[in-house]
Amino acid sequence: MADFFRSSPGNAVGKSKIAGFVNVVLRPTAGGINQYLDWNLHDDFFRYTSGRWAFNEAKQLACRYITFDMNELARIAAQSIGALPCTKIEKYQEGQFNKIFLMTTEDGKEVIVKIPQPNAGRPHFTIASEVATMHYVRNELGLPVPEIYAWNSNAVTNTVGAEYIVMEKAPGIELGRVWPDLNGKERRQIIEQLVQYQKKFTASTFPGIGSLYYAGDLDKGLSCIPVRENLSKNALICKDIVIGPINDQRLFEQGRGDVVCDRGPWSCMEDYVVALGRHEMSYVRSSNKLPSPGIFGPGWYQPSADKKIAALEDYIKIARYLPPNDPLVTAAVLWHDDLHSGNIFVHPDNLTQITCIIDWQSSNTLPLVRHNIRPAFLDYEGPKLPLGIYGEARKGPQLPADFQELPQGEQREAQALVRQQALYKLFEMYSAAENPNVSRALLHRETLRCVLIDSAAITAYHSEPNLKARLVDAVDAWEELVGRGGPPCPLHYPKEDRIAQTDDFTQWSDCLGLKDVVIESLGGPVDWDGATSAEEYSTARQKLQTTREEFLHLVVKRDEERDQWIKAWPFVNDEGINE
Numbered sequence: 001m002a003d004f005f006r007s008s009p010g011n012a013v014g015k016s017k018i019a020g021f022v023n024v025v026l027r028p029t030a031g032g033i034n035q036y037l038d039w040n041l042h043d044d045f046f047r048y049t050s051g052r053w054a055f056n057e058a059k060q061l062a063c064r065y066i067t068f069d070m071n072e073l074a075r076i077a078a079q080s081i082g083a084l085p086c087t088k089i090e091k092y093q094e095g096q097f098n099k100i101f102l103m104t105t106e107d108g109k110e111v112i113v114k115i116p117q118p119n120a121g122r123p124h125f126t127i128a129s130e131v132a133t134m135h136y137v138r139n140e141l142g143l144p145v146p147e148i149y150a151w152n153s154n155a156v157t158n159t160v161g162a163e164y165i166v167m168e169k170a171p172g173i174e175l176g177r178v179w180p181d182l183n184g185k186e187r188r189q190i191i192e193q194l195v196q197y198q199k200k201f202t203a204s205t206f207p208g209i210g211s212l213y214y215a216g217d218l219d220k221g222l223s224c225i226p227v228r229e230n231l232s233k234n235a236l237i238c239k240d241i242v243i244g245p246i247n248d249q250r251l252f253e254q255g256r257g258d259v260v261c262d263r264g265p266w267s268c269m270e271d272y273v274v275a276l277g278r279h280e281m282s283y284v285r286s287s288n289k290l291p292s293p294g295i296f297g298p299g300w301y302q303p304s305a306d307k308k309i310a311a312l313e314d315y316i317k318i319a320r321y322l323p324p325n326d327p328l329v330t331a332a333v334l335w336h337d338d339l340h341s342g343n344i345f346v347h348p349d350n351l352t353q354i355t356c357i358i359d360w361q362s363s364n365t366l367p368l369v370r371h372n373i374r375p376a377f378l379d380y381e382g383p384k385l386p387l388g389i390y391g392e393a394r395k396g397p398q399l400p401a402d403f404q405e406l407p408q409g410e411q412r413e414a415q416a417l418v419r420q421q422a423l424y425k426l427f428e429m430y431s432a433a434e435n436p437n438v439s440r441a442l443l444h445r446e447t448l449r450c451v452l453i454d455s456a457a458i459t460a461y462h463s464e465p466n467l468k469a470r471l472v473d474a475v476d477a478w479e480e481l482v483g484r485g486g487p488p489c490p491l492h493y494p495k496e497d498r499i500a501q502t503d504d505f506t507q508w509s510d511c512l513g514l515k516d517v518v519i520e521s522l523g524g525p526v527d528w529d530g531a532t533s534a535e536e537y538s539t540a541r542q543k544l545q546t547t548r549e550e551f552l553h554l555v556v557k558r559d560e561e562r563d564q565w566i567k568a569w570p571f572v573n574d575e576g577i578n579e
Contacts, residue, residue: 039070039089045101048117050094053530054540056573060530063119066099068155068162073113074103076159080149080166083109097121097249097361102169111149114165121252121362127153127163129211129247130361133334134167136212136238137360141200144356146170153217172355173348176341179377182351184419189352191427194339194375197357199435206332206365208243209272210265215240225265249362250457251279254291259283269323269330269367276457277319281312284460289574291461293527294511295518297555298564301507303463311464314471315456317490321482322449329369329441336363339375369441369450378427380420387443389432397421448473449481465508468501515570521547530571544571 048064074086084106092102092112097120101113120126131151138145150166152158175190208225218224224242245263261279266272284290284305296302323330336357345356386393397418403411431438444450452474455467471491474481478489493501519528522543532540548569556562
């Protein structure tokens, strides 16, 4: 089937192009004839303009559309830095959750304004927490973070009509623009700086799990945990910061934000991992249509809400026994969980000097072992080297034994893979020397305990066979989990259940593989949601329709199956209507 669906490289769709420096609108200076030009007349400021979707587009665009008073926002931005009025506004960046504007004033000053889109998270909490986090990281930890000039998290009462942060433009240039041109020594220096920054995170533990806020930004009825004991005497700006409800983006995506549940803060990892299971269970119960990770056609495994809930109920029974028995990795620490190369800036005259780290939205105080520890820009496609710093794991990447016999193209690919593996391993080795808690956490993340927690947190999407398989493993390894003489395991799976579970897992994996084959044929990334560039939109839709018909022609064996396979086709809008 893979050969049947494979498309030529030139026909790939689904690789959304993120626009930068687009939608530039100029306002003449005070002497110009159009000095009263209304910024609000430009709808491109408010709608998503960085791409389209081959399916489910109406919903995707709606959750990224936001209206507000751009005239008032421009006034506040200029006033916050003591500048003359704005004469130029650019939609500087547009990610999945925020709109970023670069405003230039008549006297040449520049300022960044960030507006969260409706899909960014809970109103008020998202911006309020990001501001407190940036203040903490900048003033308490001394990391290079943009200075905040003005902000407001109450879209209902402020004069703009939207939440916003006015901040310093990050000095320097994006690491992603220069990373391909850096040599090995220069890349190593960048990694070493990031490890030192992470060392500051692990050295500052918190008394609870959640997100940072100023106490005055939380309603009196909300639970919070003071962090004053974590602060230095010099960080007066942070003296009223507390830990409040969590803003982890993973708990808000795909409609999870509408679920009424315990969002913390929590005083220990045991309470947190139980809450993850309860949250996912509430999401499953409240959802009319759950996202599908595979193509579950007739005669194949069929996911259901009841099966998911049953698996999650079993998870909750043993969740408190799952946190690692290592306080160095279960301690709550702050982290930047999305260190891709666009969030790191370097000095234009010294490309190995990091000048700024941006995008602290949804940064939380989580157990170290629950964070995305490795910088995202170090990730790569291909085999990963074994974790660890001893024995075989200490060995660096090697070229294939038959390297000299390979064609030149394959030799270049092998050399590129070795370079990527070396940087990946360098981060681990340098962390082991300078920040050993990170190495411990990386090893723990590979254990059954942490894999089980990860599986439970995404059961609604990745389906229950994956979680059920890990639960069976936990029953078999129970003494290892709780220790000799520990409490008895509350779960029991008889032989017939295990046989059925193994069959379910095999079919479930095949259904995921079937979807992967289709996505590969379309040229999209893993978990493609239909995103494509505006230029490729028509081609993407046509190719999606053609691929659908080819798929049905291949898999439908009897006429009565056709409607069932059409229903199983996941690349449609949420109403089940092909676009």
